Amino acid sequence: MGDSSKSSLQVEPSDAQARFKMPVDSEQKATEFWLFSFAAPHMQAFHLSWFSFFCCFVSTFAAPPLLPLIRDNLNLTTTDIGNAGIASVSGAVFARLAMGTACDLVGPRLASASLILLTTPAVYCTSVINSASSYLLVRFFTGFSLASFVSTQFWMSSMFSPPKVGVANGIAGGWGNLGGGATQLIMPLVYELIHHIGSTRFTAWRIAFFIPGLMQTLSAIAVLALGQDLPNGNYRKLEKAGDKHKDSFGKVFYHAVTNYRAWILALTYGYCFGVELTIDNIVAEYFYDKFNVNLRTAGMIAASFGMANIVSRPGGGFLSDWISTRYGMRGRLWSLWVVQSIGGVLCVVLGLMHNLSAAIAVMLLFSFFVQAACGFTFGVVPFVSRRSLGLISGMTGGGGNVGAVITQLIFFTGSRYSKETGITLMGVMILCCTLPISLIYFPQWGGMFCGPRADATAEDYYAAEWSDEEKEKGYHSSSVKFAENSVREGGRRRRPSPTVPVEATPTHV
Amino acid sequence: MATAPLLRLVLVVSCIGSSMAVLFSSLPNTLTVTASPAAGQVLHAGVDQIKVSWKLNQSTPASADSGYKKVKVLLCYAPVSQADRGWRKTDDHLKKDKTCQFKVTTQPYSSGGGSFVYTVERSVPTGTYFVRAYALDSSDTEVAYGQTTNAAKTANLFDVVGITGRHASLDVAAGCFSAFSILALVFFFVVEKRKAKK
Numbered sequence: 001m002g003d004s005s006k007s008s009l010q011v012e013p014s015d016a017q018a019r020f021k022m023p024v025d026s027e028q029k030a031t032e033f034w035l036f037s038f039a040a041p042h043m044q045a046f047h048l049s050w051f052s053f054f055c056c057f058v059s060t061f062a063a064p065p066l067l068p069l070i071r072d073n074l075n076l077t078t079t080d081i082g083n084a085g086i087a088s089v090s091g092a093v094f095a096r097l098a099m100g101t102a103c104d105l106v107g108p109r110l111a112s113a114s115l116i117l118l119t120t121p122a123v124y125c126t127s128v129i130n131s132a133s134s135y136l137l138v139r140f141f142t143g144f145s146l147a148s149f150v151s152t153q154f155w156m157s158s159m160f161s162p163p164k165v166g167v168a169n170g171i172a173g174g175w176g177n178l179g180g181g182a183t184q185l186i187m188p189l190v191y192e193l194i195h196h197i198g199s200t201r202f203t204a205w206r207i208a209f210f211i212p213g214l215m216q217t218l219s220a221i222a223v224l225a226l227g228q229d230l231p232n233g234n235y236r237k238l239e240k241a242g243d244k245h246k247d248s249f250g251k252v253f254y255h256a257v258t259n260y261r262a263w264i265l266a267l268t269y270g271y272c273f274g275v276e277l278t279i280d281n282i283v284a285e286y287f288y289d290k291f292n293v294n295l296r297t298a299g300m301i302a303a304s305f306g307m308a309n310i311v312s313r314p315g316g317g318f319l320s321d322w323i324s325t326r327y328g329m330r331g332r333l334w335s336l337w338v339v340q341s342i343g344g345v346l347c348v349v350l351g352l353m354h355n356l357s358a359a360i361a362v363m364l365l366f367s368f369f370v371q372a373a374c375g376f377t378f379g380v381v382p383f384v385s386r387r388s389l390g391l392i393s394g395m396t397g398g399g400g401n402v403g404a405v406i407t408q409l410i411f412f413t414g415s416r417y418s419k420e421t422g423i424t425l426m427g428v429m430i431l432c433c434t435l436p437i438s439l440i441y442f443p444q445w446g447g448m449f450c451g452p453r454a455d456a457t458a459e460d461y462y463a464a465e466w467s468d469e470e471k472e473k474g475y476h477s478s479s480v481k482f483a484e485n486s487v488r489e490g491g492r493r494r495r496p497s498p499t500v501p502v503e504a505t506p507t508h509v
Numbered sequence: 510m511a512t513a514p515l516l517r518l519v520l521v522v523s524c525i526g527s528s529m530a531v532l533f534s535s536l537p538n539t540l541t542v543t544a545s546p547a548a549g550q551v552l553h554a555g556v557d558q559i560k561v562s563w564k565l566n567q568s569t570p571a572s573a574d575s576g577y578k579k580v581k582v583l584l585c586y587a588p589v590s591q592a593d594r595g596w597r598k599t600d601d602h603l604k605k606d607k608t609c610q611f612k613v614t615t616q617p618y619s620s621g622g623g624s625f626v627y628t629v630e631r632s633v634p635t636g637t638y639f640v641r642a643y644a645l646d647s648s649d650t651e652v653a654y655g656q657t658t659n660a661a662k663t664a665n666l667f668d669v670v671g672i673t674g675r676h677a678s679l680d681v682a683a684g685c686f687s688a689f690s691i692l693a694l695v696f697f698f699v700v701e702k703r704k705a706k707k
Contacts, residue, residue, distance in 0.1 A: 068596070071594075071596070072634035072671070073634060073671065073673070073674055075634060075635045075636065075671075076594075077592070077593035077594055078593045078594060078595055079593055110701075113694070113697070114694060117690045117691065117693060117694040118690075118691070118694065120686070120687065120690040121686075121687035121690060121691070124682075124683040124684075124686045124687045124690075125683050125687065127675075127679050127682075127683050128675055128679060128680050128683050130673055130675060200631050200632070200672065200674060201631075201632050201674075202631075202632070202671070202672055202673065202674025203674040203675075203676065203679075205674070206674055206675065206679055207679065210682065210686065213686060214686070217686070217689070217690045217693070220690075220693075220694075221693055221697075224693075224694075224697040225697075285596075288596075289595060289596050414593075415593065415595070
């Protein structure tokens with residue numbers, strides 16, 4: 001599962017604390033989050049992972065703001081553009097699943113850097129395309145890099161303790177998603193600079209693609225050179241030293257796909273994150289064509305949608321953590337449902353706006369809610385499973401991309417619906433597909449409508465993922481520690497309960 | 510006394526009238542426009558030229574052009590280049606119309622007609638085109654038109670092949686940077702394996 005089990009039991013707490021600048025818990029995960037610090041390994045991992053993920057987003061959505069040029073250069077039709085938009089997010093559906101498994105097996109540092117470096121050629125090759133099919137191919141392969149989202153969340157869940165995992169995941173995810181907004185500003189600006197220097201329109205946009213490509217290459221090299229999988233070291237080193245048990249793919253896979261909560265979260269994430277991806281793909285062209293603004297203005301408007309991620313998604317993660325201090329997991333689930341549903345309503349309204357300023361205002365509000373919902377989702381995901389955290393993060397993340405594929409396929413390909421109608425209908429779909437959150441139930445903490453079972457404990461829930469032989473060998477000890485550290489998910493009322501005494505060692509180890 | 514509000518009303522209406530959207534369907538086809546490319550001819554952007562000439566129709570009374578002050582000639586997309594491309598849609602309101610996106614020339618109108626030699630700009634994309642000329646009045650509002658094709662826009666169309674924008678240096682750069690990325694990854698893997706062996 002990704003934790004040094006035996007060695008930490010033998011190390012004196014004061015020794016472990018002395019090795020790290022930041023305060024840590026029994027799994028050496030940081031119990032605080034210092035945003036402006038680069039303290040190794042925790043905060044360093046944070047900055048490396050969010051920035052490399054940001055670069056992947058910049059590359060994946062580098063084409064949309066330049067579409068008014070690309071579509072003329074390559075003689076694209078609306079159908080071609082729609083198909084490429086779908087391709088750009090569909091590659092990551094399976095890549096995210098594979099990434100989850102890769103993280104479980106070889107660690108987030110190698111997994112993410114390999115993926116990012118293997119997809120940069122697609123970004124560079126965008127400068128040499130000359131047809132609708134080559135455009136589709138480069139967008140498809142570039143989109144694979146969005147799978148680095150999973151390694152980001154996995155890495156943060158490995159480095160930060162449960163009380164801080166929501167905010168760490170939220171900021172890392174949010175500042176990464178920010179790339180989808182920043183690129184709508186960066187690309188038109190870079191294009192205009194190059195065009196101004198002297199290139200023709202149809203050459204300038206090609207040269208512009210080297211910027212996201214370079215950003216991606218350099219950030220991945222930084223991850224390899226400076227990053228570290230776990231507080232105590234990298235996977236390979238720990239496995240060789242016998243400090244970390246190498247789990248089996250079959251077991252990890254089984255415990256992920258049989259957990260119904262993973263499937264529900266995969267669906268609902270498709271209607272906050274998936275919708276965000278869809279909007280990243282269509283919003284610049286939408287404002288350019290409907291309101292007759294120029295390329296740079298359309299880019300700025302589109303950028304403001306993605307830029308809200310600076311605060312909105314982290315805000316969602318932070319609020320999720322804060323609500324759980326009072327209301328536990330039930331609070332996390334309720335707030336997720338409320339925020340995502342409001343996002344759906346605002347999406348419906350956005351398609352009905354015919355005035356430019358009103359449309360921008362609604363779009364900004366919509367961006368806050370839909371992105372905060374992403375943050376709220378990953379406040380819940382780390383608790384669904386301990387053994388299969390990577391794969392479940394991958395399933396949820398992949399579900400996000402599936403949502404993007406479906407919404408673009410139904411509403412934004414071909415000329416069946418006008419873009420405004422498509423946006424409104426997408427809002428209705430968000431509302432419908434957010435309802436399943438009410439079906440999520442944790443025996444030890446409850447669900448939206450039902451309270452917890454009196455005899456259920458977090459240890460039982462997480463230990464159930466391991467067989468008796470595995471428990472005898474102590475493989476599950478990190479799950480046990482995690483259960484202890486997540487006692488707060490029971491909410492304020494449960495804290496005085498003696499069900500999980502934090503100081504005592506679990507008796508069934 | 511009653512005339513004052515009436516006058517105001519007339520003023521308001523005429524103001525609205527002059528800024529009211531001009532509809533293409535309301536314009537008379539009084540100009541005969543000819544362009545040098547033959548039907549189906551292929552021109553290359555940045556290289557080939559089009560000679561456009563326009564004059565008043567034989568059948569139009571000579572006094573019809575008294576309001577024409579300027580002629581604006583445009584390169585316009587044929588329906589085949591507009592299909593499935595909403596950003597090139599034809600709209601009857603000329604302000605919203607996106608059919609003609611490339612200006613060839615704007616010249617003062619003379620009753621004897623006029624002509625212009627246009628080098629197809631490098632920014633013109635690949636597509637099928639025709640040429641249209643609008644006659645403008647003193648307030649630069651369209652009052653008449655003429656085009657090289659028929660009303661259904663099916664006859665006498667020519668093709669333009671746009672520049673690709675690609676260069677050999679870009680191809681090489683893309684190849685080099687891609688190779689560098691892969692090599693960097695391989696390098697780190699090798700280093701890791703060596704460290705693990707130690």
